[in-house]
Structure formats: C-alpha cells, structure tokens
Amino acid sequence: MHIINMSKRKDKKSNPCKPI
DSSP states (O other): OHHHHHHHHHHHHHHHHSOO
C-alpha cells in the first residue's frame, strides 16, 4: 500500500512538473 501511494503522488507531480 505504501508503494502505490508514492507511485500515485509521483505520477501527479511528474505530469505537471514537465509539461509537453
């Protein structure tokens, strides 16, 4: 459950972090 939480947070932060 810990890995999923971090994965979801990184996905959302990585998306807006580097826009196309």
